Amino acid sequence: MKNVTERYEVVVCGGGLAGFCAAVAAARAGATVCLIQDRPVFGGNSSSEIRVTPHGAAAFHNYARETGIISELLIEERAINHEKIRENGWTNSVWDLTMYNMAVNTPNLSFHLNTSIVEVEMDGEGKLTSVSGRVAGAETLLTIQGDLFIDCTGDAVVSDMAGCEWRWGSEGRDEFNEPHAPLEASDATMGNSIHFRAKDMGRPVPFSAPDWAVSYDDPDFFDKQGRMVYDIEAGYWWIEIGVPWNTVYDNETIRHELTRHTLGIWDWIKNKDPKLKEQAKNLALDWIGQVPGKRESRRVMGQYLMTEHDPVNRTVFPDEIAFGGWFIDLHTPGGLLAPTAEPASAEGYTETTDYAVKSYCGPYGIPLRILIAKDVDNLLLAGRNVSVTHAALGTVRVMATTALMGQAAGTAAAMALQKGIPLKELPDKAAKELQQKLLRDGCFLPNVVNEDQGDFAREATVTASSQELLHGAGPESVDHTGGLESLWSRNNAEAPPEPLNHRRGQWIAVGSDGIASLEVCLSNDSDTTQPIGLELVPVDHIWDYRVNTGTVLVAHRLEVPPHSAKEWFRWELNLGTESGLKPGSYVRLDLLPNENVQWHSAGTFVPGHPSAYEIGAGRMRRYSADGSTMSYRISPPQSCFEPANVVSGVTRPHRYTNVWRSDGSQPLDQWLQLEWTETRELREVHLTFPGHLRTEYHRYAPFYRDPQCPKDYVIEARINGNWQIIAIEKGNYQRLRIHQLQAPVVTDAVRIVVQATNGDASASIYEVRCY
Incomplete structure (x- = not known):
């Protein structure tokens, strides 16, 4: 040795x-x-x-993707990888x-x-x-x-x-009075899982399970116990076993047992379930994991x-x-050996049950x-x-x-x-x-903003060549961001609209000119006029899911005529600061339930403008898989993408949009400028760009480069009254870029000129720092 x-x-x-x-x-x-x-x-x-695949907060909350080192890695992998990604096995x-x-x-x-x-x-x-x-x-x-x-x-x-x-294991309910804790303490842990991958061979492929595989013959084990076979080319998290074994000392036993069960489940898919075996007839088992993934020890x-x-x-x-x-996601001890899968799955991931509400x-x-x-x-x-x-x-x-x-x-x-x-x-x-x-270093903290004393960008006056105004969007809107909307919701505007079964809210950023009117796009398929209640409420941030935020700025009632189809209904407000409207914040436009009325999603996602719906107990959660922007129009258009947002101290939409966006109707180049009353010695420029924040990593395609992210840009400094290029970047797709200058420069202004994006018509920047 x-x-x-x-x-x-x-x-x-x-x-x-x-x-x-x-x-x-x-x-x-x-x-x-x-x-x-x-x-x-x-x-x-x-x-x-x-x-x-790495999961996190963005599975449930818009603009909640984790940044920092993990973001660098995931952005890089999608940019260079030819393979599509799925939740498990790929x-x-x-x-x-x-x-x-x-x-x-x-x-x-x-x-x-x-x-x-x-x-x-x-x-x-x-x-x-x-x-x-x-x-x-x-x-x-x-x-x-x-x-x-x-x-x-x-x-x-x-x-x-x-x-x-x-x-x-689990603490008992009496120790901390946790709603999810069992009444009695237990040494049971969540289990380990292995995954598999299948490959489409383009022709029928037989499969015979070995004798030592577990035999599955009861469809209720899958259909009625929360073990959904939804993507037959990928593995399932519910192929999980823990109790009665110890997830540390019995890891090898668990691995073997999981292998037996995985082969049996594949046998069920390939040879026994009438519907699944037809779907899987051309699939061959390509890979089975032999290193169990652990949840708890x-x-x-x-x-x-x-x-x-x-x-x-x-x-x-x-x-x-x-x-x-992520939600309070506690798996049933025993996994495959338990009577049902974990509660959320056993309920079919219904989002309005008591369990779903208390777990969110x-x-x-x-x-x-x-x-x-x-x-x-x-x-x-x-x-x-x-x-x-x-x-x-x-x-x-x-x-x-x-x-x-x-x-x-x-x-x-x-x-x-x-x-x-x-x-x-x-x-x-x-x-x-x-x-x-x-x-x-690129991380986000919900309750902390940039107060770095060394960052003299915070003291600058910020201007830009142009800025986007918020008009709203409708079902007819074409995606002007070059692909910002979720890859799983490309045809969102064409999807059948969902009845307004629950209160639904749309976040709207407030500029400095007040709100004269709002319009919403609704349909009514019934034979009678349908009433709809509207409320405009202030919210603390884009994750403020309280139905009752403590204040209703104004309420209204609309009458939607019978057989209306994608009609716009106007609400005169004439709200200003005297009415409690706060520029530089969000309000939420809530439509109250009426199952005969449909509020249509927009044909695009407006940056920084998600939606949510009520799930019960006075709480809301993100609406749809990607928090779609609902169809609305606002007058006057709001100035909420202003240049000064790049020194707000926050690098994503949160209490406000926190992003500068240039006017997408004007061609690139577009520039953002920081200016000081006195010269500064500049050594580093840190830029944070939009992209990879709204949804989870596994939703992105191979070779994906976020359209919002500036691709080609230069950084200029004004030195003795003349603009000089101090950095040039070509082919960028990363969110955080740190430019260390070869030698310090003395300047009274810095300008970032965006020459091309990865697809968006607008140039966008979340933050500029100068050191």
């Missing part, structure tokens, strides 16, 4: 998305970093070995290589693959000094020494060996234990360092303290092993959320080392600085 010893400042154990983002973040922040992964590829559950090695390429190209970062942690060493005073790992196939024992350690192993392997307190106790109440009530934490927005949450903030192990002084956590209850794990466990926690942990580790602050003191002494660093 060969023995090798290495030393680094930060040691990250576990190369899933949490660990990968932690390692890259710490290395970018200047620390020497070693990343240890027990598999041959990075990515954990998202890798080509397991093939679960991830290929291009994704693995995307991560590997980033790791190789990150200064200060070293890594060891195929290395399993087998031992840790402590100094006797509550600190880790090293971890030891065995390299598979290399007869090598690595001893990796470090100053700070980050446990991203999922199973909390390092934390367990270091003696940390951890929890397993050990949860390590940190400085704070996050309960279900925090995400549901959107607790505002002073040490907020990430956000989530976010976006919400996540505190740094759940990432700091309470029992080891130099240990951070990120991933599904953080300090949360079983119920809270139901929402924070999804991979895009864990990636954000990973980036925060890595950034925090580097900051603690550079400032000489013990980890336990970091939330009190450096939380605000950490938050500003995360924002600067």
